[in-house]
Amino acid sequence: MGTVALIALLPVMAAQAASDAAAPDGAVTDSGDTAATVIITADREKARTVTAKLPMTPHELPQSLSVLGAEQLQEQKLVTLDDALRQTPGVIVEPIDGNRVNFYSRGFEITNLQFDGIPTTMDDRIFSPPDLVVFDKVEVLKGPAGLLAGFGGPGGAINLVRKAPLAATAGYASLTVGSWDNYRLEGDFNAPLNDSGTVRGRLVGAFQERDTFQDWTHQKRLLGYGTVAADLTPDTTATVGVYRQENDYQGAWNLPGLVNVVGGKYALSLLNVPRSTSLGEKWNEDEFTTTGTFANVEHRFGDGWHINLGTQYLDNVMDRVMAYAYTPVVAGQNTTTLYAQKVRYDQSQAGTDLSATGPFSLFGQVHEAVVGASYERTEFRNRSANGYNPNGSTWSATVNVYAPVATAAEPVFPTWQRDSNTVTDTYSTYAALRLRLLDPLRLIAGVRATWWDTAVDTALPAKTPRSTASVDGKVTPNAGLVYEVNPTVALYTSITQVFQPQAYTDATGKVLQPLEGMQYEVGTKADFLDGRLHGSLALFHVDEKNRAEADPRYPNQAIYLSQGKAQSEGVELDLTGEVLPGWTVNAGYAYTFAENLDSSVSDSSAFSAIAPKHSFKLWTNYRLPESLDKRWTIGGGATVQSAMSNTFPTLGNAVLTQGGYAVFDARVGFDVTEKVSIAANVKNLFDRTYYQRINTPQSGNIYGEPRSVLVTLQAKL
Numbered sequence: 001m002g003t004v005a006l007i008a009l010l011p012v013m014a015a016q017a018a019s020d021a022a023a024p025d026g027a028v029t030d031s032g033d034t035a036a037t038v039i040i041t042a043d044r045e046k047a048r049t050v051t052a053k054l055p056m057t058p059h060e061l062p063q064s065l066s067v068l069g070a071e072q073l074q075e076q077k078l079v080t081l082d083d084a085l086r087q088t089p090g091v092i093v094e095p096i097d098g099n100r101v102n103f104y105s106r107g108f109e110i111t112n113l114q115f116d117g118i119p120t121t122m123d124d125r126i127f128s129p130p131d132l133v134v135f136d137k138v139e140v141l142k143g144p145a146g147l148l149a150g151f152g153g154p155g156g157a158i159n160l161v162r163k164a165p166l167a168a169t170a171g172y173a174s175l176t177v178g179s180w181d182n183y184r185l186e187g188d189f190n191a192p193l194n195d196s197g198t199v200r201g202r203l204v205g206a207f208q209e210r211d212t213f214q215d216w217t218h219q220k221r222l223l224g225y226g227t228v229a230a231d232l233t234p235d236t237t238a239t240v241g242v243y244r245q246e247n248d249y250q251g252a253w254n255l256p257g258l259v260n261v262v263g264g265k266y267a268l269s270l271l272n273v274p275r276s277t278s279l280g281e282k283w284n285e286d287e288f289t290t291t292g293t294f295a296n297v298e299h300r301f302g303d304g305w306h307i308n309l310g311t312q313y314l315d316n317v318m319d320r321v322m323a324y325a326y327t328p329v330v331a332g333q334n335t336t337t338l339y340a341q342k343v344r345y346d347q348s349q350a351g352t353d354l355s356a357t358g359p360f361s362l363f364g365q366v367h368e369a370v371v372g373a374s375y376e377r378t379e380f381r382n383r384s385a386n387g388y389n390p391n392g393s394t395w396s397a398t399v400n401v402y403a404p405v406a407t408a409a410e411p412v413f414p415t416w417q418r419d420s421n422t423v424t425d426t427y428s429t430y431a432a433l434r435l436r437l438l439d440p441l442r443l444i445a446g447v448r449a450t451w452w453d454t455a456v457d458t459a460l461p462a463k464t465p466r467s468t469a470s471v472d473g474k475v476t477p478n479a480g481l482v483y484e485v486n487p488t489v490a491l492y493t494s495i496t497q498v499f500q501p502q503a504y505t506d507a508t509g510k511v512l513q514p515l516e517g518m519q520y521e522v523g524t525k526a527d528f529l530d531g532r533l534h535g536s537l538a539l540f541h542v543d544e545k546n547r548a549e550a551d552p553r554y555p556n557q558a559i560y561l562s563q564g565k566a567q568s569e570g571v572e573l574d575l576t577g578e579v580l581p582g583w584t585v586n587a588g589y590a591y592t593f594a595e596n597l598d599s600s601v602s603d604s605s606a607f608s609a610i611a612p613k614h615s616f617k618l619w620t621n622y623r624l625p626e627s628l629d630k631r632w633t634i635g636g637g638a639t640v641q642s643a644m645s646n647t648f649p650t651l652g653n654a655v656l657t658q659g660g661y662a663v664f665d666a667r668v669g670f671d672v673t674e675k676v677s678i679a680a681n682v683k684n685l686f687d688r689t690y691y692q693r694i695n696t697p698q699s700g701n702i703y704g705e706p707r708s709v710l711v712t713l714q715a716k717l
Helices: 002-008 010-019 070-075 081-086
Strands: 065-069 091-095 101-105 112-115 118-121 135-142 156-162 170-178 182-192 199-211 218-233 236-250 257-262 265-270 285-300 306-325 335-362 365-386 397-400 418-438 441-460 467-486 489-500 515-528 533-545 548-550 560-562 565-580 583-596 614-623 632-641 644-648 654-658 661-671 676-683 691-693 708-716
Touching: 065 070, 065 565, 070 135, 070 614, 081 091, 081 101, 081 135, 081 156, 091 691, 118 306, 118 335, 118 365, 265 654, 489 533
Parallel strands: 112 156
Antiparallel strands: 065 135, 091 101, 112 118, 135 156, 170 182, 170 708, 182 199, 199 218, 218 236, 236 285, 257 265, 285 306, 306 335, 335 365, 335 397, 365 418, 418 441, 441 467, 467 489, 489 515, 515 533, 533 565, 548 560, 565 583, 583 614, 614 632, 632 661, 644 654, 661 676, 676 708
16 A cells, blocks of 8 residues: 555645755766666666657656566576566556467557667567566656657557676576476576677577466476677777577467347357366467577777667468357357468568767757668568368367367468468668757657568469568658756657558558558656655547558458557656665556547447556565565566447447456565575466456457466576
8 A cells, every 4th residue: 555655646646845955966876776676876877768868867858758677587487578668567468379479559550660779660470578588677668669769659668778798707696496387497698708898698488388277288488698809999889699588388368258138139148168278279379489599799989989880581370270169158058169271471671770879069068869771671470371171161169168188180271372471671760959048948759760661472362463562751740848846847849740651451451551640748757865766647648540450351360450540648656766775666557548540440349348447556575674684586467458348339239348357466584594595476376267358259258367477596707
């Protein structure tokens, strides 16, 4: 209750901080063990966000930003990106199946994923969340990324900051054992490669294998990461690295809904079957492989300017053979029908970004500027085929959802029935200024010009015409104002344009129109307790048009519709840092009201299933004082959200609903020695039963994970 009260009192605390005597610049300090989760720090370069091209801390950004540092990731055992986003205030994670996910902020999908500030395209058809053992922190920008990161839809941007080679020898190894035969081994080793430390390297690896709470479901993950940095001169540093992650998933993931007809009217509900229920076949398998390389060169000039050239290449592959449920369960019949599909997705992404950043003087004030250019090329090949019986009829299997079996023979798959290839090139130039108009007032203004071309070539079905689309020099201006009431309190406002070309195609093969829109945001950011605690309050309004939605007439075939106009508005509250010595907190509340303004959308609700009106997330951890035994830490958290629902006009406006729910977690840790520690995490402490995703009566409804226990033993060098 103390944390909730702190959040509720945030505006009052901000006003009080504004009236207090201001601390001098540089007086804000780290908080020892919690440095990874405290955003504000005396070392401005360390605290600044990589999401922004300009050197700004989150406190100085005219937009809402959440940061999950290494300490929180470790405490909560947040292993993958979707784990971390589930704990990010204002973000909703929607699983698509056993591996793939969508992320939403303010009611809109987040499609902008960056690695060390270099953007990539996050395509949910092939995106499997990366393992976080490779990264130091996760930055989540809420709302359009146009002001800070250029191109992007209204949902926001995610930036993953890779672990970098360090000059000192350090490292750790850990073993985690948990529910459902969950075993995970990971290691991180860093060392200088020469006596002076000008060349240094880092190796990171992880292996995990486990069953899940669903019957006969098994997962395996293998990851390796290596990077080397060299100081070519005292002012020039080059970094190169390689990365590979392999995910193998065997099992089912999908549940249909229950349909009942009462008095000629449809009534829909989620299935009340055991959470262990698997509706599929034991030959189901997904294989995801991601291979990446990156290189970066930074040169620092003596006047505060630096130039940075970064490049990366990613290769993603997904192979799938899957039997999945795709008919509703009719009350009294208790059965659903399985269909089968084989899929191969291949995606390659190459990106380069060149930028120069630094200060300049004008009219007696010091300002900052960034200029740059970027290029990204994405190729995506989509091949799929339905399953058939040996006699040529479509393969299907009828399964009793209350007593399923998984013994049907694997169907026959033709070579391919659908085969298309999409190539997209994006060129951008950009510039931004951070101008000190008056001592307390700063203007952040930017502009980006973009050239974008895409072409879709379809080999199957044969004679499908080539589809192309292009954007020629689209200019997207953005602006924000930050007013520093004093060194601890800032007020801000920003206007951010939404513009994002889409490579998705409709049933005719035509590329959808680009997303367009605008966001208006106002808010305040404040530091408390000598900078150890950081709070923010944001109010936003977003307009969008041309949003892509899966075409329900073509299930699982990557065919989309442009769904017209939408609007979202709401409030976000965040609180992060150290409340008392040894007591850290990360908490946030979001109110979101999103609606579709296009009456032509006819099959399901666009927002109510992925944008609950109310959501609250909390994680807090406390290290006991020395008088009790400072070797012990205790922690806990909560995820609370209001109801989600889907409405189906074709079924007489029948509604499929998951009511509001709360899930609680707990943790206890003990430092055996200075180098060895052990911790136990309990997730879903009270074993709450809920659906983390609701979709349609036919398919796509997914249970949340039951209570689980994880015990981790870690040893540091």
